[in-house]
Amino acid sequence: MKLATLKNGRRDGQLLVVSRDLRMAVAVPDIASTMQQVLEEWQAKHRALDEVYRALNAGIATGAFVLDVAQLAAPLPRAYQWADGSAYLVHSELVRKARGAELTPELWHDPLMYQGCGDSLLGARDDVALESTDWGIDLEGEVAVFTDDVPMGVSPQQAKGHIRLIALVNDVSLRGLVPAELAKGFGFFQSKPWTAFSPVAVTPDELGDAWDGQRVHLPLTVHVNEDLLGQPNAGVDMVFDFPQLIAHAAKTRPLGAGTIVGSGTVSNGDRSVGSACLAEKRALETVRDGKPGTPFLTFGDRMTIDMFDRNGNSVFGAISQRVVEYAPPLLA
Amino acid sequence: MKLATLKNGRRDGQLLVVSRDLRMAVAVPDIASTMQQVLEEWQAKHRALDEVYRALNAGIATGAFVLDVAQLAAPLPRAYQWADGSAYLVHSELVRKARGAELTPELWHDPLMYQGCGDSLLGARDDVALESTDWGIDLEGEVAVFTDDVPMGVSPQQAKGHIRLIALVNDVSLRGLVPAELAKGFGFFQSKPWTAFSPVAVTPDELGDAWDGQRVHLPLTVHVNEDLLGQPNAGVDMVFDFPQLIAHAAKTRPLGAGTIVGSGTVSNGDRSVGSACLAEKRALETVRDGKPGTPFLTFGDRMTIDMFDRNGNSVFGAISQRVVEYAPPLLA
Numbered sequence: 166m167k168l169a170t171l172k173n174g175r176r177d178g179q180l181l182v183v184s185r186d187l188r189m190a191v192a193v194p195d196i197a198s199t200m201q202q203v204l205e206e207w208q209a210k211h212r213a214l215d216e217v218y219r220a221l222n223a224g225i226a227t228g229a230f231v232l233d234v235a236q237l238a239a240p241l242p243r244a245y246q247w248a249d250g251s252a253y254l255v256h257s258e259l260v261r262k263a264r265g266a267e268l269t270p271e272l273w274h275d276p277l278m279y280q281g282c283g284d285s286l287l288g289a290r291d292d293v294a295l296e297s298t299d300w301g302i303d304l305e306g307e308v309a310v311f312t313d314d315v316p317m318g319v320s321p322q323q324a325k326g327h328i329r330l331i332a333l334v335n336d337v338s339l340r341g342l343v344p345a346e347l348a349k350g351f352g353f354f355q356s357k358p359w360t361a362f363s364p365v366a367v368t369p370d371e372l373g374d375a376w377d378g379q380r381v382h383l384p385l386t387v388h389v390n391e392d393l394l395g396q397p398n399a400g401v402d403m404v405f406d407f408p409q410l411i412a413h414a415a416k417t418r419p420l421g422a423g424t425i426v427g428s429g430t431v432s433n434g435d436r437s438v439g440s441a442c443l444a445e446k447r448a449l450e451t452v453r454d455g456k457p458g459t460p461f462l463t464f465g466d467r468m469t470i471d472m473f474d475r476n477g478n479s480v481f482g483a484i485s486q487r488v489v490e491y492a493p494p495l496l497a
Numbered sequence: 498m499k500l501a502t503l504k505n506g507r508r509d510g511q512l513l514v515v516s517r518d519l520r521m522a523v524a525v526p527d528i529a530s531t532m533q534q535v536l537e538e539w540q541a542k543h544r545a546l547d548e549v550y551r552a553l554n555a556g557i558a559t560g561a562f563v564l565d566v567a568q569l570a571a572p573l574p575r576a577y578q579w580a581d582g583s584a585y586l587v588h589s590e591l592v593r594k595a596r597g598a599e600l601t602p603e604l605w606h607d608p609l610m611y612q613g614c615g616d617s618l619l620g621a622r623d624d625v626a627l628e629s630t631d632w633g634i635d636l637e638g639e640v641a642v643f644t645d646d647v648p649m650g651v652s653p654q655q656a657k658g659h660i661r662l663i664a665l666v667n668d669v670s671l672r673g674l675v676p677a678e679l680a681k682g683f684g685f686f687q688s689k690p691w692t693a694f695s696p697v698a699v700t701p702d703e704l705g706d707a708w709d710g711q712r713v714h715l716p717l718t719v720h721v722n723e724d725l726l727g728q729p730n731a732g733v734d735m736v737f738d739f740p741q742l743i744a745h746a747a748k749t750r751p752l753g754a755g756t757i758v759g760s761g762t763v764s765n766g767d768r769s770v771g772s773a774c775l776a777e778k779r780a781l782e783t784v785r786d787g788k789p790g791t792p793f794l795t796f797g798d799r800m801t802i803d804m805f806d807r808n809g810n811s812v813f814g815a816i817s818q819r820v821v822e823y824a825p826p827l828l829a
Contacts, residue, residue, distance in 0.1 A: 317628075
């Protein structure tokens with residue numbers, strides 16, 4: 166099943182069921198009006214939604230219309246908990262190597278995770294407005310899962326059953342603000358501004374055998390403008406899988422329905438596949454040439470993140486966003 | 498005006514207007530059903546709510562009932578953004594001194610802030626369930642403000658006008674998990690589990706001249722069981738005021754209506770007033786005696802946080818919570 170949220174002037178938008186080929190959609194107000202509601206009442210709602218999905222794919226759903234991806238909000242336009250891991254340690258290792266540091270051994274046993282801002286998640290075609298290119302604007306291609314209610318203290322095995330939906334993420338990052346922020350010791354804040362999501366979120370079964378209950382075994386295709394930045398496989402080198410990341414997040418508290426848990430930038434030790442963020446490409450250049458050659462993003466640049474199944478079909482639809490200049494409100 | 502949220506079996510509860518003396522309340526479904534809705538539509542709703550508040554205080558509100566604080570959820574039971582500052586640098590300075598470290602100079606210019614979990618905020622009488630006392634369970638008495646929509650890039654002066662409500666916070670902290678978590682560099686996660694709020698949130702005008710648009714100039718009274726832990730003044734030694742904290746949080750992105758921004762543990766340089774958390778008391782003992790004498794909390798202990806106006810009346814009602822033992826779900 167594929168679900169999306171249509172912008173309708175309300176903050177949480179209108180829930181849509183989307184056809185497998187991402188061409189058609191149907192609103193289902195009689196079942197649920199918002200994605201948050203679906204995640205809160207998954208057991209009660211998912212069968213009815215799945216029936217609509219089958220009818221839509223069969224071309225017999227009442228009220229079906231042609232989907233315009235540009236009209237979509239993030240599948241969950243606001244999230245009460247957006248916890249982003251950093252599960253591909255080859256990424257952390259490389260970025261640290263470029264600045265002459267090493268990965269401490271405990272990071273192979275204890276996941277890195279930070280809390281992001283869930284109050285204004287972007288749709289797949291929304292512009293990313295930022296004030297200054299001096300901030301070192303970067304994209305990060307990730308995979309994320311959406312959960313229902315997760316009890317405190319669950320095991321990874323138990324956490325597995327709480328994964329209801331999977332989507333792609335663009336975790337926009339401001340690399341120039343990272344060092345000073347991390348040096349303060351409280352983690353990211355201003356350096357992780359906007360987060361955008363793929364047009365649709367899909368139930369795990371949509372991935373077939375590319376989902377093993379823990380990881381998504383497909384390449385993530387990332388472009389900056391027309392240039393392929395990389396297509397690392399999300400199932401390779403993910404040291405902590407999604408059930409482990411959820412169990413980590415839920416160790417000392419429950420996670421409310423509608424929690425989103427991210428994988429961190431997808432990254433493979435096989436460097437021939439390229440990268441899912443510019444920081445990594447620049448780190449490779451630094452290790453090789455002593456300095457980075459690739460610039461960060463500038464206004465007008467487009468970031469595209471997509472994932473294709475083994476038949477070449479886009480699973481989630483593409484995230485495709487421009488970076489645009491933002492002017493803050495004039496001083497009162 | 499004083500507002501609260503009644504537990505009613507729904508996740509966001511039922512909005513209540515509460516009388517100034519915290520004795521009576523009235524539900525206002527015709528104006529708004531939830532606190533989130535009020536913060537989203539502040540301009541459209543606040544006058545009607547204020548009329549109900551006046552009637553309630555005058556004893557002529559229809560449908561008024563005696564308030565039972567134990568039935569209250571957090572004023573905002575779930576928040577899309579809970580950003581907690583650490584604005585009382587005398588606290589940070591002391592805690593670092595106890596472990597032989599110094600406060601770096603940039604912290605006097607650039608606020609410390611982390612993102613907390615907003616998906617399951619506790620009511621003022623809710624138990625705090627935790628698995629282990631080995632985690633070093635502590636309370637933190639704080640003040641927090643609730644905002645409406647804050648545009649990206651606002652100045653502190655502009656941020657001032659977005660402060661709609663003020664409340665007290667118990668930012669439960671697991672001191673034993675802090676060092677390893679901060680050492681990883683991504684900030685707090687498991688070490689900041691539950692957050693609880695005072696029974697009511699109040700509009701700034703309720704504080705009279707104790708609110709200067711930036712800080713709350715009243716002592717915060719904190720007890721552990723029957724013992725006074727401290728009563729530091731929230732208006733003293735707050736290096737970054739609330740408008741500055743909001744502007745910091747909004748530097749690279751907007752803040753959605755219903756954002757909560759916290760002050761961090763209230764702490765005064767005048768140590769005769771005591772502390773708002775055990776970590777600080779233990780740090781003072783460490784500096785004086787070479788080791789802490791006061792233990793962290795154990796199951797059954799009660800944490801009480803309150804703030805009284807100059808006439809001795811509780812402004813927000815007391816946070817009063819027990820620490821209880823939690824048993825995680827049995828392994829499947």
